[in-house]
Amino acid sequence: MSQMLKFTIFVVSLTYVCAQKSAIVYLFDPTGNSQVTGEVTFTKSSNGLVATGTVTGLAPGKHGFHIHELGNIGAGCTAAGAHFNPHNLTHGAPEDSIRHVGDLGNINVGALGTVVLNLSDTLISLEGEHSIIGRAVVVHEGEDDLGKGNFDDSLTTGHAGGRLACGVIGIL
Amino acid sequence: MSTTKIEFAVQMTCESCVDAVKKSVENVEGIKSVDVDLKTDSVVIDSNLSTLDLQKKLESTGRKVAVKGYAGSSAAVSILEAGDRSIQGVVRFVQVTPNVCIIDGTIDGLKAGPHQISIHECGDLSEGCNSVGNIYNSNNKSGRMYGNIDTVFAEKNGRAAFRLEDNVIKLSEVIGRSFVISDKTENNKNEKKTGLWYYC
Numbered sequence: 001m002s003q004m005l006k007f008t009i010f011v012v013s014l015t016y017v018c019a020q021k022s023a024i025v026y027l028f029d030p031t032g033n034s035q036v037t038g039e040v041t042f043t044k045s046s047n048g049l050v051a052t053g054t055v056t057g058l059a060p061g062k063h064g065f066h067i068h069e070l071g072n073i074g075a076g077c078t079a080a081g082a083h084f085n086p087h088n089l090t091h092g093a094p095e096d097s098i099r100h101v102g103d104l105g106n107i108n109v110g111a112l113g114t115v116v117l118n119l120s121d122t123l124i125s126l127e128g129e130h131s132i133i134g135r136a137v138v139v140h141e142g143e144d145d146l147g148k149g150n151f152d153d154s155l156t157t158g159h160a161g162g163r164l165a166c167g168v169i170g171i172l
Numbered sequence: 173m174s175t176t177k178i179e180f181a182v183q184m185t186c187e188s189c190v191d192a193v194k195k196s197v198e199n200v201e202g203i204k205s206v207d208v209d210l211k212t213d214s215v216v217i218d219s220n221l222s223t224l225d226l227q228k229k230l231e232s233t234g235r236k237v238a239v240k241g242y243a244g245s246s247a248a249v250s251i252l253e254a255g256d257r258s259i260q261g262v263v264r265f266v267q268v269t270p271n272v273c274i275i276d277g278t279i280d281g282l283k284a285g286p287h288q289i290s291i292h293e294c295g296d297l298s299e300g301c302n303s304v305g306n307i308y309n310s311n312n313k314s315g316r317m318y319g320n321i322d323t324v325f326a327e328k329n330g331r332a333a334f335r336l337e338d339n340v341i342k343l344s345e346v347i348g349r350s351f352v353i354s355d356k357t358e359n360n361k362n363e364k365k366t367g368l369w370y371y372c
Contacts, residue, residue, distance in 0.1 A: 071369075133295070134347035
């Protein structure tokens, strides 16, 4: 019996080491043009991943907030490529069934230029096919129209405009 | 020695440019094959040489050369961004077979001498080199601490260029963690630089 218990404890502790429970991204503007900075932590919960943290230095209002396919933050965040989209679908809102995995919608920035983030998403993950680790978070200049704006790029980028800040998602 | 295919973007305007480029990497030991495509400005070289060595050879033709990446294999990159501001570098990581990975990097701005390169457990750069945690130590049978890659040497000009074959580290286990280079000499322990491994 005690042998059995030891074995169980060993397995549990091993899983604990292997399974990633949280990840972090440090957001900044690699070009140094904007003063946007931020820190967002992604933590596993029963409702999927919960993103918490703050982003500062943004203009008040809504800004597109997405996970991009690549972790390369070169060339003013453009090297991060398109939205993380492993199933090759069109752009949408986080609550839509047809969306990119990386579509996290908008963050709503208050009058002082800071947003305290607390959003959850059931599609993004810290492991497997939807794993966001090693990819980039990008904060956009404009509002994400969630694919419903009828602009040329509404169904690809949500017409969210330029990239103000980005960072690579790392294991925490 | 395992070979890897590296793709370069080389400015080429005519067939004679293609010949010049081919000539610059002809009869070089370690190069298995060279494919040049004039239309896309692409040069793919299959070799066991470091990215920097190949880039230098291509640049000897007087053309602008940029590294586009590793062709046809799973790869990751770490751009060293956090830590000591005077140090700059890029490290590439290619899993060539399930048991062999190539770690290929060029790092500038170092003090001449030995430097430790390692993989640290966390990918948290919020406090630069101070928040990346300890050297990554997963369960492994190799007898070495997993993330303890090797020692590399910086030349007098401050550059360390290396291409290592590693049988311990796996691509899937480094993504999202950080790469750290630190000075190994006693009097200069503070010189450190780090960056995150990401998909490319």
